[in-house]
Amino acid sequence: MTAFWTESDFDDHELVQLVRDRQSGLIAIIALHSTHLGPAAGGTRFWHYAEPGEAMRDALRLSRGMSYKNAMAGLPMGGGKAVILAPADKSKTPQMLAAFGDAVEALGGQYVTAEDVGIGEGDMVAVSRRTEYVSGLPVSGEGAAGGDPGPFTAMGIYHGIRAAVRYKLGKDSVEGVHIAIQGTGSVGGGVARLLAKDGARLTLSDINESRAAALAEELGAATASSDAIMGVSCDVFSPNALGAILDDQGIARLDTPIVAGGANNQLARAHHGKVLAERGILYAPDYVINAGGIISVALEYLARRNGEPSDINEVRKRIGHIPERLEEVWRKSDASGESPDVVADRMAQELIGRG
Numbered sequence: 113m114t115a116f117w118t119e120s121d122f123d124d125h126e127l128v129q130l131v132r133d134r135q136s137g138l139i140a141i142i143a144l145h146s147t148h149l150g151p152a153a154g155g156t157r158f159w160h161y162a163e164p165g166e167a168m169r170d171a172l173r174l175s176r177g178m179s180y181k182n183a184m185a186g187l188p189m190g191g192g193k194a195v196i197l198a199p200a201d202k203s204k205t206p207q208m209l210a211a212f213g214d215a216v217e218a219l220g221g222q223y224v225t226a227e228d229v230g231i232g233e234g235d236m237v238a239v240s241r242r243t244e245y246v247s248g249l250p251v252s253g254e255g256a257a258g259g260d261p262g263p264f265t266a267m268g269i270y271h272g273i274r275a276a277v278r279y280k281l282g283k284d285s286v287e288g289v290h291i292a293i294q295g296t297g298s299v300g301g302g303v304a305r306l307l308a309k310d311g312a313r314l315t316l317s318d319i320n321e322s323r324a325a326a327l328a329e330e331l332g333a334a335t336a337s338s339d340a341i342m343g344v345s346c347d348v349f350s351p352n353a354l355g356a357i358l359d360d361q362g363i364a365r366l367d368t369p370i371v372a373g374g375a376n377n378q379l380a381r382a383h384h385g386k387v388l389a390e391r392g393i394l395y396a397p398d399y400v401i402n403a404g405g406i407i408s409v410a411l412e413y414l415a416r417r418n419g420e421p422s423d424i425n426e427v428r429k430r431i432g433h434i435p436e437r438l439e440e441v442w443r444k445s446d447a448s449g450e451s452p453d454v455v456a457d458r459m460a461q462e463l464i465g466r467g
């Protein structure tokens with residue numbers, strides 16, 4: 113058996129903790145990739161894994177991803193992630209959440225948790241009864257940061273798409289620019305609304321066809337089936353649904369000079385960034401363009417810790433810097449001949465002191 117700390121996913125994690133609470137039945141992994149820039153921030157996933165090794169891999173990969181995302185967003189936060197191993201029936205009890213909260217508290221603020229797949233706002237409120245190291249709690253009051261991160265993620269992607277259009281197509285506006293959007297949920301729907309205001313030409317797609325159709329009617333957009341959206345001839349393809357869509361077949365179908373969207377882990381494998389670049393397609397690395405939500409969540413947490421009101425204008429200002437980060441990645445990529453995902457990873461590693 114190979115030790116997991118010799119595997120590439122381990123990537124020098126600072127701490128990996130296995131939490132077991134017999135009374136509640138909780139089994140969880142808390143992985144802290146880096147605290148170089150500040151407390152390791154990243155959500156908690158509640159998922160049933162057929163094979164426990166998968167849970168460890170998920171925790172390690174997601175935790176490293178949060179390190180890179182937080183660093184590239186310019187946040188004073190490191191990266192971490194927690195995974196609660198759900199039982200086969202996915203039952204989740206208040207006792208489990210309480211025991212998980214105690215485990216986060218015991219880390220003394222090295223790890224700050226938040227919602228992720230399988231964990232809702234109510235669950236995080238339950239966790240926050242046992243630990244103060246929780247972000248993304250419901251917010252009250254106008255002008256406050258925090259709350260649902262979707263609209264902030266959408267705002268960052270909107271700015272990122274405009275930056276890509278400027279960089280690749282030399283256009284200062286998206287008016288008349290054809291953008292194909294895969295997924296019209298919280299993020300994709302928000303991106304579509306912002307682009308429509310600027311007069312972009314939109315083609316929308318969702319496996320929930322009535323959702324895409326309703327939004328298309330509201331915005332005067334076209335629709336495409338979920339099978340067809342990746343082959344639509346357009347100026348920008350914006351993936352806002354699933355990860356791993358940029359594989360050999362997916363990339364071969366693209367008929368666009370730009371891929372810029374919010375879905376996490378869009379590249380099926382590491383080399384697919386290079387495959388995109390070889391086709392002359394400009395790629396906006398996912399964790400750079402989709403950082404708007406974490407910016408909002410992190411600033412809400414930091415303000416609360418400092419006993420200050422959170423400031424939505426500061427969130428907007430920081431999200432407004434996402435295009436500069438992307439342009440830096442693209443310029444370095446053009447200069448070095450390496451694909452943007454490789455350049456972004458290296459920039460992130462330098463920021464967390466591992467250059």
Ligand code: NAD
Nearest residue numbers: 261262265295297298299318319338352353374375376405
């Ligand atoms: P969501 O559940 O609100 O929306 C996703 C939409 O995609 C749904 O309408 C769903 O029906 C649709 N969909 C699923 N499979 C599809 C397919 N094959 N083709 C077309 N549509 C499909 O989720 P969301 O919050 O909008 O997140 C979208 C993506 O962005 C996810 O990958 C998520 O991890 C990522 N992301 C979200 C945030 C955030 O703040 N919500 C932040 C960073 C990254």
